Amino acid sequence: MAKISNVFAKEEVKKTTHPKRITKWIHYTKLAKNEKQYCDAKDKEEIEGLADLIEADGMVLQDLLVRKTNSDEYKIIAGHKRHAACKLLVEERDKKEFEFLPCFEQNISDVQAEFQLYSSNCHHEETPYEIMHKLERMQYLINNYPEEFPEIQGGRMVERLAKKYNLSRSTVGEYLTISKNLGDMAMNEFEKGEIxxxxxxxxxxxxxxxxxxxxxxxxxxxxxxxxxxxxxxNPTTNEIITAYEELGIKEIDDLDRKKICRKMIEKYGKSYTSVRSDRINIDCTPKKITINEKELTWNCFSKLLDKEISVNQIVVQDRKNKENIKGEQKHLKVSYESYLRLIAGKQKCVFIKDHRFRESEEIEIYAVNQQGYNTKAAMFTITYINEQESGIEKGYALLNLEMIKDSVKE
Incomplete structure (x- = not known):
């Protein structure tokens, strides 16, 4: 039979220990502004409005976050506006009951204190400049003091920051680019909200x-x-075309502009190619190309090529390991629109009259562009000639075509 004492015995409950938050009441004159504070009140009216709310509540509802700097002074980490509002209540409205503010003291390093300064301001309506400053400083602290943030990985932190502040990764990247590349004059304009x-x-x-x-x-x-x-x-249209010719880009050009960007970096950027002529001056590095002292990234240059060098001008490397075609090469002129669709792979056949072609034969197809010039010839194989289908008039035929890869010719 169980002992009656066991029936009422209390099971041992494991308690989870949390650090105690002990509120300290500190006189407002002992609280110093943090020199890293970056998002002060926009004007006195903002502080006056907060002071009205504190006065109506009869107290400061949320503890300030502070860090002791010496035996008689504390530095504010979070709560600068609450401190300013209480200072106003005491000194301008003679409300002595707000001389002491509720504070939670943090025993942390200078680096962690600065980081908390930024992270605790997430509910403040920040300007674009303040967002940039915060992200730049938080990234700096994480990257330069990893021992202070052992549980945070840099890459993951970018995602966390983006999510925390409702920003995309690309937007975070843009802010960090601004912080890195904006000069003093432009940064001053950005801080003032002029841009x-x-x-x-x-x-x-x-x-x-x-x-x-x-x-x-x-x-x-x-x-x-x-x-x-x-x-x-940006380089002019003429400079872009001249650079295209002088560097011999046509020998490696490709319809895929991302691919040609990588090819140009590999061939010209990494070899630090330089061109000096009466027509143009060009300097290349792995990061940029300079054309007549105008600097631009390879990605930007490839986009300008896409704009200035039309599809019909693209010349890809000659086919390798292809047997020479014996006899006279046959040609076929098509409309400019059909030509563009054919070489882009959007069209696989053409309608012709009085043809002289045979299946499995290779032909060069070209057109006259909008400026009245012949385009480059593209090589195609005739896979099938349809003359019998209903609806095809006698003397006409439909050529089914397959473009030969890397075959656009001079």
Missing amino acids: DKSAAVTLASMSEENQIQALSRGCKTDKELKSYKAEFL
Whole structure:
């Protein structure tokens, strides 16, 4: 029979220990502003409004987060506006009951204190400049003091920051690019709100000298800056075409512009190719190409090629290991629209009259472009000739074609 004492015996309950939060009441004059504070109140009215709320509540509802700096002073980590509001209540409204503020003291390092300063401001309505500053400093602290953040991995942190502040990874990347590449003058304009984030991103793609020139001309919107960049900083159409010819890009060109970008970096960038002639001056590095002192990334250059070098001008390397065709090469002229669709793989056949072709034969197909010039010839194999289908008029035929890879000819 069980002992009556066992019936009422209490099971041992494992308690989870958490650090105790002990509120300290500290006089407002002993609380110092953090020199790293980056998002102060926009104006006195914001502090006055907060003071009204604290006065109506009769107390400060949330503890300030502080760190002791010496025996008689504390530095604020979170709560700068609450401190300013209580200071106003005491000194301007003679409300002595708000002299002491509820605080939670943190025993942490300088690095962790700065990090908490940024992370605790997530509910503040920040300007684009403040967001940039916060992200840049948080990344800096994580990267340079990894021992302070043993549980945080850099790559994962970017995702966490993006999620925490409702930003995409690309947006976080744009802010970090701004912080890295914006010159002093442009950064000052960004901090004052004279230029927005989009304009700052465009400025960040320019050298500091060009940033100053653009701003001095009064270009402050993204549209104005892009127009300035296109007119004064990007190479002209003639310079793009000349660079294309001088570097011999046509020998490695490809319909896939991402592929040609990689090829150009490999061939010209990594070899630091340089061209000096009466027509043009070109300097290449793995990161950029400079055309007549106009710098641009390889990605930007490939986009300009896509704009200036039309599809019908693309010349791909001659086919390798292909037997020479004996006899006279046959040609076929088609409409310019059909030509573009054929070489893009969007069209597989053409309708012709009085044909002289045979199945399995290879033919060169070309067109006359919108400027009235012949395009480059593209090589195709005739896979099937249809003359018998209903609806095909006598004397006409439908050629089914297959483009020979890497075969666009001079």
